[in-house]
Amino acid sequence: MTSLIEVENIGKTYGSVIALSDVSTVVNAGEVTCVLGDNGAGKSTLIKILAGVHQHDQGSFKVEGDEVRFSSPREALDHGIATVYQDLAVVPLMSVWRNFFLGSEPTTKFGFLDRKKGREITKKALSDMGIDLRDVEQPVGTLSGGERQCVAIARAVYFGAKVLILDEPTAALGVKQAGVVLKYVAQARDRGLGVVLITHNPHHAYPVGNRFLLLKRGRALGSYEKSEIGLEELTRQMAGGAELEALAHELRGVEA
């Protein structure tokens, strides 16, 4: 089976700044590939390449076996790659169903918006994902942070995304809300989507992930299948391994 996405030794420089270099990973259908790393590790650069916002200048990027180079997010969408950004997922002042259909609005044969169809499909698609909203006319801004992410995820699933890229979906959320979002991530995965989950929290990544790519300063620190690594080791590597131990030692010194 060809992977949905396969990147090999991919790299990107902004002028003289090397944002990403020599990073390889795969995304398979029905699996979650987690990209972990601290701030500035290159996570955003990697997903921006996958999402068509930026173009890579080294290595190869294949979608279902074909080499690609996206010039716009629209092109990535056309290849079935949908991205849900942490803070850019939705337009807060617009209603839930208008957000849901933004960019792919249903129209009647006279070219007008089919509002009835829009509302019904939105309600159905959300309830299929287990989100029950009574009123899809309410502004998205009135939803909780977790629900907003879920609307964006449900939208990507409905519009036939094969790959779902989630940029820090749990970063700004409380524990319970983060759990709800992870549940929808698992649900998208079980529907056969390939998911790329970007996070800096190994506790969120480990339960749903199949594969873990650790980034640090624009390079791959390691790439593991779930069977190869435990949560503790993942956390240790993620936090900088030996560095953290040294830090812990120092902090103990402060306490004493």
Place this chain on the structure above:
Amino acid sequence: MTVTAKAPPVADERLSKPRLLDQLVVRPEIGAMLGALLVFLFFSVVTEQFLSLGGAATWLDDASMLGIMAVAVALLMIGGEFDLSAGVMTASTALVTALLATQLGLNVWLALLVSLAFALAVGALNGWLVMRTGLPSFIVTLGSFLALQGLNLGVTRLVTGSVQVSGMRATAGYESAGFLFASTFQIGGQSFYVSIIWWALFTVIASTVLVRTKFGNWIFAIGGAAQSSRAVGVPVVRSKILLFMTTAFAAWLVGSINILRYASVQANQGIGLEFQYIIAAVIGGCLLTGGFGSAVGAAIGALIFGMARQGIVYAGWNSDWFQLFLGVMLLAAVLVNNMLRRRAERVKR
């Protein structure tokens, strides 16, 4: 692993008690409607002519010229941009038409077409500059405002030797074009200007586009969150440029109505009107930050303008009081809009 997710009970608890104010949030024009009703009742009581057909014809005409522009400016503001050159554009388009017809002897219809092309080109240039430079449209269109103002005066003086172009009545096609843009119609023995119909028509079209079409959905989206819109495939640049061109089109319409009604145009006309358009749009429920508002609201905002401006005349007061009224209206509208927005954007984590 199978996930059988049930509805989060949190959502139902909250939704079981929708408050009246929460429901009004989706009606941005509600405040303007109440305001219009108050102004209407007030002047109907304190003055005699206000409620008469003649009075109505006057304030409706006043409101219509402002309203056509306010509606277009509202669309642009919902799309997240300003156009300070909109006021001067009404003079520029009239001047282009008048100069071509009187100096070059062009048929008025042809002159109108050329000035329409001119208006659309300026609108497209405004939009392109804003999108290309990424600068605030406030600054970019301030530049085009000043440039157009200079061009209006400079070219007019160069060609005619004065700051006025007149003599439209003698040009070919003036009668037929005048019928379309500047004639009157009778209701109950009172004649009303056809501009009122243009205003109503423009409002209906703009409002339909805004709430019933794909493009309308995009207008709200690009004003509310341009980056998110781009990420889901909305053509942000193209849509914004189209909105600037819509404003320019409205300015052409108003300019054409002016030149065909009065048969002459002053080169310094239209200066300062751009703020009246923005004020009318804000009174109509548009947010200064974009992403929210209504075309009907802006039309009502213009109606409040027209009623108050003429009502004050009928009441025999000094027109200075109009400015005070305007300031108070604007502040009240901004406060109400802000409150509504906070309610709509309220984040619950």
